[in-house]
Amino acid sequence: MSLPAAPLDVVGADGLPLFGRYRGLAGAPGWSRLAPPFARGALRRRLHHKRWHFVSLVTDELFVGLVVIDIGWSNSAFAYAFDRTLGKVVEAFSPVGLPGLTAEVGANVAEGARFVMPGRRIVIEADGADGHRLRLRAGNFRIDAEYGGAGPRLLAVGPVVDGGAVHSTQKSPGLALRGTADAGGKRFRLDGGVASYDFSNGLLGRRTAWRWISAHTRELGINLQAGYFGDAENALWLDGELIALGSLGSRVETDGGWTIATADGLLDLRFTPEGTRRDDKQLLVASSSLTQHVGRFDGWVKAGPDGPKRTVSGLTGLAEDYRARW
Structure with missing residues (x-):
């Protein structure tokens, strides 16, 4: 069953969120127009408003994960390069920025993101209707990449638990990638690889936790989450179709x-890690604990309950565990 087209704004004329999974992307969410019980005062909305723009770049030799995060009263970023031939992280940085100065995350994915401080720079900019340009500079760690292309984008809107109100997220399928990355003293060609993004914008609780799984080729992709957002963003991309998935078991x-498997019987996979990156931050009023496993998924997926099983073999992606007090 096809998902409905994404609304222009995820807040309706009555001030209530338009909960659901949609095909396509929305504009800037009108969180300031939320009606009870989702409404928040200006100060509380600022303290609970969280946005991030995550990008992964995948080739046979390299996995790159990077993000720019704006949590309203502070911001941060991280980036790392995992050399799949060596089986280890060869470059990484994870700075905390200065409020209002070092980071900017757009109101939707088309507006991009940037994190700039001495010696560390990530810039994500729109490139046409369906693409982005990515530039990273951190000493000898450098990325110049472009990615984009056709394929259904996912918009998911839903309530959140543990003191939050509402959240929206925009996910891409596997996108055509080209460019170069310098990491660990080597130059990697990105041409022929796959990029994907996760852009999120919502009013979250003081404490937030999730498990997240993301893996893509140009023909097949999965996005699964368990935690603060329930199963609102669980989806399968298969041969150009976007299919809602049930909760992650x-x-x-x-x-x-x-x-891992979904409750609707449409996905059954085994994940085999190739390596792990951990990033823990302990600040005076905030903390976070991130574990990202890079590896391969094998098993099967189905487009529907009565559909044939589609074999999944060597699908590269990540499995993440995250906890934050923010």
Whole structure:
């Protein structure tokens, strides 16, 4: 069943959020127009308003993960390069910025993001209707990349738990990638690889936690989340179609990896890690704990309950655990 087209604004004329999963992207969400019980005063809205723009770049040799985060009263970023041949992270940085000075995250994914401070720079800019340009500079760690192309984008809007109000997220399928990355003393060609993004904008609680799974080729992709946002963003991209998925079941640990499945019976995969990056921040009034496993997914997916199983083999992606007090 096809998802409905995305609304221009995820807040309706009555001030209520338009909860659901949609095909396409929305404009800037009108959180200031929210009606009870989702409305928040200006100060509380500023303190709880969180935005981030995450990008992954994947080739046979390299996995890059990077993000710019604006939490209203502070901001931060991180970027790392995982050399898949060596099986280790060869470049990484994770600075905390200065409020209102070092970071800017747009109101939607088309507006891009930037983090700029001495010695560290990430700039994500729109490139046409369906693409982005990415520039990263941090000493000898450098990226010049462009990515984009056709394929249905996902917009998910839903309530959040633990003191939050409402959240929206925009996800891409696997996008055509080109460019170069300098990392670990090597130059990597990105041409022929796959990029994907996660742009999120919402009013979240003081404490937020999730498990997130994301993996894409140009023909097949998965996005799964369990935690603060429930199953609101769970989706499968398959041969140009965008299919809603059910809730993510318990992660079953096995020797050297774990298995995952959705409650609707449309996905059953085994994840085998190639490596792990951890990033913990402990500040006076905030903290975060991030673990991103890079690896491969094998198993099967289905487009519907009565559809045939589609084999998944060597699908590269990440499995993330995150907790924040922000």
